[in-house]
Amino acid sequence: MNVVLAKNETGRALSESFAVARDRLPGGGKVAEARNTAFEAYERVGLPHRRLEEWKYTDLRALMREVLPLAAAPDAAALKQAAAAVKLQAIKGARRLVLVDGVFAPKLSELEGLEKGVTVRTLRDVLETGDAALQTQLFTPDNANPMVALNSAMMTDGVVIEIANGVVLKQPLQVIHVASGATSAAMFTRSLLRLGKDTGVTLVESYIAAEGAKAYQAHDSMIVAIGDNSRLDHVRLVEDGRDAFNISSAVITLGAHAHFNTFGMTSGAAVSRYQATITFAGEGSRVETNGVNLLNGRQHADTTLFMDHAVPHCASREVFRAVADDRGHSVFQGRIIVRPDAQKTDAKMMTRALLLSDDAEADNKPELEIFADDVTCGHGATTGALDESLLFYLRARGLSEKEAQALLIQAFVGEAIESIVNDDLRELAIAAAQRWLEARA
Amino acid sequence: MSLLEVKDLKVRVEEREILHGLTLTVNPGEVHAIMGPNGSGKSTLSHVIAGKPGYEVTDGQILFRGEDLLEMDPDERAAKGVFLAFQYPVEIPGVATMNFLRTALNAQRKARGESEFSTPDFLKKVREVAKSLNIPQDMLKRGVNVGFSGGEKKRNEILQMALFEPAVCILDEMDSGLDIDALRIAADGVNALRSPDRAMVVITHYQRLLNYIVPDFVHVMSKGRVVKSGGKDLALELEASGYTQFEDAA
Incomplete structure (x- = not known):
């Protein structure tokens, strides 16, 4: 392959990394070709930078100082470290699927006794031996986005889950990404969840690090297809190590009369970006997305959502709450497109940011593009500090400054957390928020 | 030792002096009423005692059991036993009343080196107090003061007073904003908390409240000073003659 060098050193290092890793990456033939195409697409732009409108607030050329080598498969010591970290994320009755340093870890996962109509395979397996249709689906995310393209080129493992028509899972599926942190490394993962018709699934994704992990980079992507009359409840918690990078992309497509309820919270990682495209492909469907950023120190977290109302009679609700302390930097970009045929669309977006220090920053960019004439669309945004009169009231009742702030911050993010339907998952999110609050006290 | 001593207190807000040397001594078991026209500095006094930011004390002192209150943060004052029932209790959406009460009570107990209340003990105590104040359980599940009527907000203040058992209540x-029935319920709640160890400072514009909470002492404030002190009859006198005479005197 004729590797076109990207324009800076980071990009060059990545090119070399790909050249070295290529032979170790799973899949030959068409898969290898698709990887090459993706890498070429990545190299045309290189690492995204602030002059690209979509990356205006998250300049990876400035933020990503070095590219780490591809992570090695975890050894026994790394698995042991990871197992300890996974314990803290345990949810009663959930089926756990664990990726350690970007590689599926069967020993930490629960694959026995899968419900009828549920199949779980590793990405590696599908890329090496899977059928062509599934392989093609794994390469559907748009290479126009450089970080998606890079992920397509480098993806090494992940989970591929298929739910047959009519299957309603009572217990959540939990995918945990753990960085053992034994060496500084990058992992590239991709997962797929395909829900047939009339199904119901709850999916939790957690990103964590083992105790004392060295700096690492997690590059993840997720492809979700929700069939007609199906419902997916989704919770995503980013609690990566404080030196870590997390660049994740998701592509979600809904059939007709489907329902997608998603909650995401970022309290970890030094730099993170979650970019999701949600497409309504069938009429009568509904999406609720709720997001929270809890940032301090010099944390940077970017959530970029693209809601594509392609068909009529669908509804979407986006709620986002950002809390930034110290020099924390929160970014929310919410684009809603209502295509010409998508009459009777009902789309709303509301974002609120709470700044706890003079140096904290919250950028908020709503973009509404409406091409249909019979729709209800709206957005609103507020930014402010904690209300002094509320703080005084609480302090006059005996709460210290930090305790009073913590109570008001909990209330601020509570509205988003309350959107989580499953009690155990809501508790998991509350516990994650609590860990952030205690760490700042 | 007096419970609360305000000595020659001078207070400014943004370059403007509001209190010009106010003195007040409150002993355990006493109920003091502070009356005065709007703008006489009554609320400023209550805010400064509780430690609200934005006020600059330029002279004088406030002692609580002989300790310098002005050196303490608002939460330290609360833990020591100073309680301010707010004129306008704030609404705090998203913070359940029950959670707020438990957090506040345990914060005060912790600051005093006392053990925290267990959940069952706490719930029992709150339910008892709520019942005596005619506060429905449903109200305790809502956000602090969210959607409460004026009377409910004041009753919630008294509920906290009963729960925290402060030494001095301001x-x-x-x-303000209460009809006669709501006023009676609130006053009954306050009277139930009168005790030989506890003092109250009742700040009011109207004499009406003092028919329900009968004070031992009445002080008239005008233009940032106490201009006259007396027994409970002074309030009746004021009702008849108004504040004008004192405005002239000050």
């Missing part, structure tokens, strides 16, 4: 315009 009631800032407790009667």
